[in-house]
Amino acid sequence: MDMLNSHDVESLQCQNKRLVKENTELRKLVSLQQENVELRTVLSRASRCNDSSPSPKRSCSPRHAQSATKECAASSSQEEMKEAPKHCDSQQIHKMGRIVGEIAFQLDRRILAYIFQDRIRLYGITVSNIPQKIKEATSCRNTGKVDEEQKSNLKLRYNCIMDKLGQFGYDPCVHPGFSEYIVNLFGILKERPQPGSEELKQLMDPENLKKMATTTVPENDLKDVLILLKCLHQLSKEDGKPVFVW
Incomplete structure (x- = not known):
């Protein structure tokens, strides 16, 4: 009977370890999906910003273009959070x-x-x-x-x-x-x-x-x-x- 109980305990411990590992992997997968969504959102905002901006008279350097994209994304984020309480950053x-x-x-x-x-x-x-x-x-x-x-x-x-x-x-x-x-x-x-x-x-x-x-x-x-x-x-x-x- 003692051997049977010991076996049951070991089996439950193994199952618990598998569940914890699976839950961890699932969370990693969801986190990756969220990062992809965030990246697509930023790129979409940047695209809308560029489409609505007047055509420049001269070409911009890559550094300037990157800066403009970041400013557009930041501006969109600020607009989305403007309704949030002031004490929340x-x-x-x-x-x-x-x-x-x-x-x-x-x-x-x-x-x-x-x-x-x-x-x-x-x-x-x-x-x-x-x-x-x-x-x-x-x-x-x-x-x-x-x-x-x-x-x-x-x-x-x-x-x-x-x-x-x-x-x-x-x-x-x-x-x-x-x-x-x-x-x-x-x-x-x-x-x-x-x-x-x-x-x-x-x-x-x-x-x-x-x-x-x-x-x-x-x-x-x-x-x-x-x-x-x-x-x-x-x-x-x-x-x-x-x-x-x-």
């Missing part, structure tokens, strides 16, 4: 944006973990493609035979959590794609706050997260972001875990 706004992205990211992971409770690897599964992944997960690769009982259980969990989140305004036809958009727009937190730190305490306070979202998110997206936050807060209350789980 651009770095703070950027950090709060990542926290908003983390809200969407954490909610998606919470939903997936609830539905696919027996699945260790969640690579390739998003809230948007859950119905497709349920079909794949319950079909035998060799014979194509479907495990109807397992399929029914997964569908039941999916419908259950969607009905639950629907009470807070979550729409399965809208918000899965919206969450992906928010993560790509803002990115997610690159580093976990230190345990017991004031930063971590602020991240676990839904009211504080709401203030950050209100400060950071464009008005057209704010309503949906607050819906994501309400859903995440509700799930955290039900499972007894913090708002953000790493």
Whole structure:
């Protein structure tokens, strides 16, 4: 019996290490996607700036062109943040944006973990493609035979959590794609706050997260972001875990 318990513990430890490694790699991938989005945004702003500028009478040196591009990007950034409180600088706004992205990211992971409770690897599964992944997960690769009982259980969990989140305004036809958009727009937190730190305490306070979202998110997206936050807060209350789980 002792040997069996020891084996079980070792197996759980190995699974935990794999999960931590996969989560780290996923965060790196999301971070790279965010950097690509930011780069395309800067290049797009520079292009619009150059298109709207009067044609110069003489050619500019590469150094002058580079300077003009940076000035245009900086000007656009300042216009976007002009509605932010005066006590928040651009770095703070950027950090709060990542926290908003983390809200969407954490909610998606919470939903997936609830539905696919027996699945260790969640690579390739998003809230948007859950119905497709349920079909794949319950079909035998060799014979194509479907495990109807397992399929029914997964569908039941999916419908259950969607009905639950629907009470807070979550729409399965809208918000899965919206969450992906928010993560790509803002990115997610690159580093976990230190345990017991004031930063971590602020991240676990839904009211504080709401203030950050209100400060950071464009008005057209704010309503949906607050819906994501309400859903995440509700799930955290039900499972007894913090708002953000790493």
